[in-house]
Amino acid sequence: MSVRRVVVAGGGAMGSAAAWRLAARGDEVTLLERFWPGHDRGSSYGTSRIFRLAYTDPFYADLTVRALSLWQQLEEATGRRILTLTGAVDHGPAAAIEALHESLTRLGRPAERLVPEQVAERWPGLRADTSALYHPEAGRLHADESVAAFQQAARDRGADIRHGARVTGLSVQGDGVRVRIEGQDDIRADAVVVAVGSWTAGLLANGSDGPVRSLPALRVTQEQPAHFPATDPLSWPSFIHHPGAALPAVGATADGVYGLGSVDGVKAGFHGIGPVVDPDRRDRTPDPETLRALAVYAERWLPGVQYTAPEPLTCLYTTTKQHDFIADRQGPVTVLGGCSGHAFKFAPVLGELAAALVHGQPGPDRFTLDRP
Ligand SMILES: Cc1cc2nc3c(=O)[nH]c(=O)nc-3n(C[C@H](O)[C@H](O)[C@H](O)COP(=O)(O)OP(=O)(O)OC[C@H]3O[C@@H](n4cnc5c(N)ncnc54)[C@H](O)[C@@H]3O)c2cc1C
Structure with a gap:
């Protein structure tokens, strides 16, 4: 599919990973993060998160293996040490x-x-x-370094990474979407990835003009x-x-x-x-x-x-109720979230999924917005 103009709202681990994978596909990416680099208001800050392959659910166990390979790819791409395998x-x-x-x-x-x-x-x-x-094959991810590395890798592929840019609302218009930003000009994009963590329900319910039909309880x-x-x-x-x-x-x-x-x-x-x-x-x-x-x-x-x-x-x-993440698209809006306290290790996989969704590929049934 052709190059797309994509806005990513939220520069935590998920949004930053999505920006990297979208930019790697050649899309024109703008990432909008409300706070400053390395801020401590959300879920992705600090010096450590657990990485592990040991999940009893085969669906998540398989995702950990893909995540391991993508974390290593990110380290190679940026020259940063992110994952230390201490077991x-x-x-x-x-x-x-x-x-x-x-x-x-x-x-x-x-x-x-x-x-x-x-x-x-x-x-x-x-x-x-x-x-x-x-x-x-488990150990420690450096959280702050991970987010910085995703953003660096996205920037190296041409992404525009903006901090201090709060998205105040989204309006679906035709095939695209208008993204409103506090104190700045709106951006008109082909697609938006909403990765605003704990602010997801707030952004999609208030100030946004019905961008998605449904959202699981968060x-x-x-x-x-x-x-x-x-x-x-x-x-x-x-x-x-x-x-x-x-x-x-x-x-x-x-x-x-x-x-x-x-x-x-x-x-x-x-x-x-x-x-x-x-x-x-x-x-x-x-x-x-x-x-x-x-x-x-x-x-x-x-x-x-x-x-x-x-x-x-x-x-x-x-x-979320079942602790399954959200990675799904409705029209031009892709939502990435519901991270349920265990998603950091999967961030590059979720970023990859978001990029695939933006390009029209389906995501896993378990991650849909329309779930019972
Ligand atoms: C204490 C703790 C320990 C954890 N330990 C682990 C672990 O060991 N292993 C593991 O795999 N996972 C772990 N997790 C889970 C993991 O850290 C989270 O799932 C992950 O960081 C979520 O990332 P996120 O990008 O969805 O959210 P966030 O990091 O919160 O990112 C969302 C971003 O959106 C921005 N934003 C919000 N509103 C707007 C707006 N309107 N416009 C623009 N930007 C906006 C926010 O400022 C924020 O930066 C842990 C979580 C916590 C809290």
């Missing part, structure tokens, strides 16, 4: 660990079953629950992991503690605990337990209860960190 340790109930092992075996990827004593020997900072699994929450001081945090594997054995599957630990090393220390967090917030009016004061619960967790399960000295941070999740 990952999953631990918890034997059934959950076995299911992950089977998935990695199906993918033909290396993985090793371990008992807690072996984990303690290899990573003395980490205490494992009943059963454990190590896979080496729950915006403020999550609060913390960095704990540790010796040599960069040598840590990423880890997921699955609940149901020695970790109770209720309350803050219902969906498990994740963590990884970074330049800021060892990050640990409960998955998806934060309060519902308005992304423009949230109180970023750390919640002392969550912080205390994380310190209690760290005292028992992370002997290698200083559990008395956590440094909290806040970040947004935008979650």
